[in-house]
Amino acid sequence: MLWCNVAVTPHFSWPNTTIALPFEGKTVVLSPPTESLACRASLCDSHGTTFEAGGTLVSRFLSRLAWAKDGGVVELFHGGSNLPYEPGRMDQGTFARSGWATMEPANHIYLPLATDRDADLALALYREGLSVNSVPFGYLSLFKILNIRLSSGADQERWINDHLKDISYGPASDRFREIEKLHENVGNYMYVQGRCAIAHANSNPLVNPDTYTDRRRMKADFPLMKELAALYIEKELGVASDSSFYKHFDQAKNRSELLIRGSVKDGWITYAPYSPDA
Numbered sequence: 617m618l619w620c621n622v623a624v625t626p627h628f629s630w631p632n633t634t635i636a637l638p639f640e641g642k643t644v645v646l647s648p649p650t651e652s653l654a655c656r657a658s659l660c661d662s663h664g665t666t667f668e669a670g671g672t673l674v675s676r677f678l679s680r681l682a683w684a685k686d687g688g689v690v691e692l693f694h695g696g697s698n699l700p701y702e703p704g705r706m707d708q709g710t711f712a713r714s715g716w717a718t719m720e721p722a723n724h725i726y727l728p729l730a731t732d733r734d735a736d737l738a739l740a741l742y743r744e745g746l747s748v749n750s751v752p753f754g755y756l757s758l759f760k761i762l763n764i765r766l767s768s769g770a771d772q773e774r775w776i777n778d779h780l781k782d783i784s785y786g787p788a789s790d791r792f793r794e795i796e797k798l799h800e801n802v803g804n805y806m807y808v809q810g811r812c813a814i815a816h817a818n819s820n821p822l823v824n825p826d827t828y829t830d831r832r833r834m835k836a837d838f839p840l841m842k843e844l845a846a847l848y849i850e851k852e853l854g855v856a857s858d859s860s861f862y863k864h865f866d867q868a869k870n871r872s873e874l875l876i877r878g879s880v881k882d883g884w885i886t887y888a889p890y891s892p893d894a
Contacts, residue, residue, distance in 0.1 A: 617696035618661065620670025623654035623706035624678065625714050627746065628687035630655045632718035636886045637677075637727065637875060644677050645703050645884075648718055654692060655714060658703030667694055676730075679739040683849070684726045684858045688747030701882075721885050725875045726858050734764050735853040742845060751834045752814045752823050758845040759811040765852060769812075773803030779847055788843035791836055806844075810837055 636645045647656040657678060659670045671694055678689045692711045697704030730736045738761045745757035759772075766772045780802060783789050792802060799805040813823040814834075823830045849855050856864070865874070875887040 617665060617670075617698055618700065619658050619697045619703050620661075620665050620667060620674060621656055621658040621695045621697060621704040621706055622671070622674050622678075623692040623695075623708075623711070624657055625690040625692060625712055626655055626685075626687065626716065627689065627714065628682075628685040629716045629719040630714060631721040631885075633721065634884045635721050636884055637725065638887065638889065639677050639680075639727070640673060642673060644674065647703060649708065649713070652708055654706045654708045654711060656703060656706050660703070667696065670696075675740070676736065679736075679743040680727050680730070682743035682746060683728060683739050683855065686746075686858065688745075689743060690747050721877070723877050724890075725887060726861050727875055728855050728861070731854050735849070735855050738764055738845075738849050738853050739855065742849065745842070745845065750825075751831065751838050752825065755810055755834055755838055755841050756814045758841045759806070761845045761848055769807050772811075773801065773807050775848070776803035776806055776844055777801065779844065779851070782847055782851075783840070783843050785839065785843050787839040791840045794836075795840075806837070806841065810834070810841065 630648060631646055632648050634645060634647050636643050638644075643660045645656075645658045645660060647653075647658065649655045657674050659665060659674050659677075661670065665673075675691065678691070682689045690712075693706070695704050695706055728739075730739055741757045741761050745754045745761075748754050748757065762772045762775060766775055780792055783792060795802050795805055809821050810823075812819050813821045816822070823834060825831070846857060850857060850860060861874070874890040876890055878886040878888040880886075
């Protein structure tokens with residue numbers, strides 16, 4: 617098949633017209649939703665692709681996009697097509713629609729390039745954490761990012777405690793201060809009463825999905841865990857956030873991470889790698 621198409625529900629604004637972006641030597645096309653069609657992300661490979669190869673690449677692209685947009689993307693279903701000039705159409709069906717309005721494509725799109733396997737995995741877990749319909753499972757996905765290079769619970773707790781001072785996002789910082797009033801070791805709290813309490817059904821403490829108090833606590837802890845995971849991705853794995861990239865754009869070593877609007881053809885907007893002369 618020429619196209620691997622994925623119907624998605626994004627948790628951020630999707631382009632209101634078709635755009636094409638280069639990614640890992642291929643082209644990924646984002647198509648807007650209609651009354652009957654879902655938002656779509658489609659890989660085009662002139663040599664042909666498979667669901668295994670094409671689906672994996674589209675997922676990797678979506679994880680980059682989710683990191684840059686700081687929001688989840690839910691993959692609904694996959695389909696293949698062979699039309700030479702346009703991706704396949706994916707019916708909306710009864711799947712949940714995005715709560716965000718579509719928008720005009722930006723002049724510039726930051727699409728980070730993961731540096732290695734660890735960074736790839738971290739971005740995948742970050743998107744999963746922001747996409748799943750369960751706050752505890754989302755928390756667990758985000759916590760697993762620390763586990764990529766920190767094998768022991770003690771190491772993970774230590775890293776959290778060492779980097780609480782770097783948190784600047786208001787809700788996360790407020791929650792850290794609240795926890796600190798009751799728990800001297802915030803890292804231990806996040807690990808034992810968060811990560812372990814969610815992952816194990818025979819632990820004490822335990823997060824019970826039917827207990828309102830547990831759900832409310834995890835909802836309060838989630839912004840803090842999200843910020844810690846994002847800090848880990850930036851500081852330990854070297855993947856800049858959208859705001860960090862633009863802040864240090866003049867010093868950026870790889871400006872091809874920034875894609876600028878190219879030519880408009882047949883109603884599509886095509887992006888190309890950044891060039892200071894463009």
